[in-house]
Structure formats: C-alpha cells, structure tokens
Amino acid sequence: MDIPIPTRSTGRGQVVLQPSYFTSSIYIKALREDITALVHNFHEQYKEDNTEPFTLFKKLWNAQGWKWMHFKVFDSRTRETFLNVTARLFLERMVKTEAPFTRTVALFALYTFYNTQPTGSAPALHSLSHIPIPIGMLSDQYTSLIGLPSMLTSPYLAPLQPFAAYLVSALVSAQAFHLLPSSELGALTPRELPREIYVEEGLIDSNQPQRKGHNSKRDKVIKARTALDLVGRWLEQTAPPSDAGTATAKQYKAHKARLLAEIGGESAAVGSASQGVVQRLQEAQEAQETQGDGSGSGWGMGRVAAAAAGGGLLRLV
Structure with a gap:
C-alpha cells in the first residue's frame, strides 16, 4: 500500500x-x-x-x-x-x-x-x-x-x-x-x-477521480455558469433601446426605396431578372420533389411569384 x-x-x-x-x-x-x-x-x-x-x-x-x-x-x-x-x-x-x-x-x-x-x-x-x-x-x-x-x-x-x-x-x-x-x-x-480521492495534484473531496490535465465535472459546471453570467451582464450593458427594432425597419425601407428609385424598380431588366429567379427556384423545387424525400416542401413559391409579378423580387420584404 x-x-x-x-x-x-x-x-x-x-x-x-x-x-x-x-x-x-x-x-x-x-x-x-x-x-x-x-x-x-x-x-x-x-x-x-x-x-x-x-x-x-x-x-x-x-x-x-x-x-x-x-x-x-x-x-x-x-x-x-x-x-x-x-x-x-x-x-x-x-x-x-x-x-x-x-x-x-x-x-x-x-x-x-x-x-x-x-x-x-x-x-x-x-x-x-x-x-x-x-x-x-x-x-x-x-x-x-x-x-x-x-x-x-x-x-x-x-x-x-x-x-x-x-x-x-x-x-x-x-x-x-x-x-x-x-x-x-x-x-x-x-x-x-x-x-477523499487522491490524485497527483493532491486530495479532492469528490467521489470521481480527476485525471491530470482534465477539468472535473464540477469545474466545468462552475466555468459554464461563470461564462453565462458574464454574457448576461454584457447583454444588459449593451442592450439596444426598446424601439430599436422599429427604427431599423424604417431605415431598411428607406434604403430599399432609394435603391429601387436609382435602378428603376419598374424597368424591364428588373422584371426579367425576377422571372428568371422564380423559374430557377421552381425547377429546384420540382427536382427535390421528384426525389421523394420531402425536402422540397416549404419553399413559399406562391409568395415569390406574387412578388415577381408585382414589380420584382426587390419589393419582397
């Protein structure tokens, strides 16, 4: 012994x-x-x-x-x-x-x-x-x-x-x-x-032996909780104001309207490009459905086609 x-x-x-x-x-x-x-x-x-x-x-x-x-x-x-x-x-x-x-x-x-x-x-x-x-x-x-x-x-x-x-x-x-x-x-x-469990570093009060160079389960839990608390405090300090979402949406719509005005949102080039995108999406959806794995569901093609017909995909929010 x-x-x-x-x-x-x-x-x-x-x-x-x-x-x-x-x-x-x-x-x-x-x-x-x-x-x-x-x-x-x-x-x-x-x-x-x-x-x-x-x-x-x-x-x-x-x-x-x-x-x-x-x-x-x-x-x-x-x-x-x-x-x-x-x-x-x-x-x-x-x-x-x-x-x-x-x-x-x-x-x-x-x-x-x-x-x-x-x-x-x-x-x-x-x-x-x-x-x-x-x-x-x-x-x-x-x-x-x-x-x-x-x-x-x-x-x-x-x-x-x-x-x-x-x-x-x-x-x-x-x-x-x-x-x-x-x-x-x-x-x-x-x-x-x-x-008491004896390891190379000394005695620890635990029923699970801790190998050298490896953190015990208790140490991992403590570190995870500490990291979570730090993230929570950081989010509290850097949290955006309550109306940040509304302000961001307004800025996005303003930039989008300016872009459509500059490139001519109602032009034939934009409409042709939109129809080409819709056609390729339809072909991809049909190919997925042909394989029979169900992965082609949920594409939302009705909404995409309606947006293309209403002035181009750039109007899709």
Whole structure:
C-alpha cells in the first residue's frame, strides 16, 4: 500500500497518520485489492485441500502478512477510523450480490480481524468493541450475514458450512455487531468510501477521480455558469433601446426605396431578372420533389411569384 506524507501531532511531536488516510482512495483501493487477492489465493488452495477450511485460511492469513494489520497505527483517534473502515470493507464483500464462496472468505477475514485485536498492551490500544452493520429493506447486510450458512449447500461449498455457522454464531453471541439503519439513509460514517480521492495534484473531496490535465465535472459546471453570467451582464450593458427594432425597419425601407428609385424598380431588366429567379427556384423545387424525400416542401413559391409579378423580387420584404 502507498504511504502518504505523514503529519506531526501537536502533543508529543510524534509522527502519526491522519484519519483521512484510511477513508481516502489510497487505503480503500489498496485494501479492496488485497481482499480480492485473499479470496483468490484461498480459492486456489481450497481446490487442492478442503478438509480443514478455516485452518487453511489462518495459514494463508499469516503468510500474506494480515496478522500485522493491527500494528499499522497506534494513535487512538486514527486507529478508530482504521478499524471501522477495515471491518466495513470486509462486510461489503458479504452482500447477496457476491458469490457464496467470496462471502464466506470475507466472514473468515472479519472474524479473524475482530478477534485478533491486541489486548493487555501498555498503554492500551483502542479496540473495536462493536462492528457497525446496516440493516434495512434494500441493503440488509446483517440478515445476509445470518443467512450465509444456509447458502453453502452445494457439494463444493458444503465443507465451509459448519465453519461459517460457528463463526456467525460466535459473533452474534459475543454481541459484536452494532445494528444501524439501512445504508441508503446515510447511517455509516463516512457515507461513501472512499471519501477523499487522491490524485497527483493532491486530495479532492469528490467521489470521481480527476485525471491530470482534465477539468472535473464540477469545474466545468462552475466555468459554464461563470461564462453565462458574464454574457448576461454584457447583454444588459449593451442592450439596444426598446424601439430599436422599429427604427431599423424604417431605415431598411428607406434604403430599399432609394435603391429601387436609382435602378428603376419598374424597368424591364428588373422584371426579367425576377422571372428568371422564380423559374430557377421552381425547377429546384420540382427536382427535390421528384426525389421523394420531402425536402422540397416549404419553399413559399406562391409568395415569390406574387412578388415577381408585382414589380420584382426587390419589393419582397
């Protein structure tokens, strides 16, 4: 796992990890990958020998270095976050959408992690007395955990059933769980994992990773709103007067009347040119209609022909 730059505590000057490290993508992503590797490696060994599944699991747990997990951090405030997040990541592999074998390995891991917390040290280390677990209609992790042994009925999974039943019974008897409302209600703290996403520029409080050189969705929205506000203020400052449209229409008609007077709007040349334009437009419309794609509709030929007959197309406004 990657180790971030540590910060110094203000007490005795000891260097400690901050709680945000264990809720960040650095720790969450690495631990999820380690759990997946643990499930895969146990599955490979289970296929060769399934006579003592839990003994086999404990050997793999020690061989992969999981037994040193509790010595990762000693500061009480940070350790509380570390224990809760780690147990939560084991629990997320026990939901009904996971394969029964994966759920069983996650149960083995949670039980081992919970029951190997150091005791009797001086000074005493903070320990996790109750494991927060959601219980609800949509994400009922507790009921899923209780019903896990009944799912291990196939010949391949049957050797795991008595061990899973014993571990579930032991955890329930020890009152190891702290029941919470459904996760959809945001009962877990933090609500989403990871809470902090680590990118090359540093930590950002977002659930979507931001690639270097690319703006995040939030940044794009902010820039778009800023640009829209600037355009709105510019339009307010440069808005034309209310009668600008009427004045422009009058100027256009005046210029048009002057142009017709200079070129002789009623001359035969203007009329001939207008008729030529009308004829070409009619030919283009007929060609489009012949193709049958409907793109020749809406040409307004009746209005064009009327304007040409009334003194030329220059009189068409």
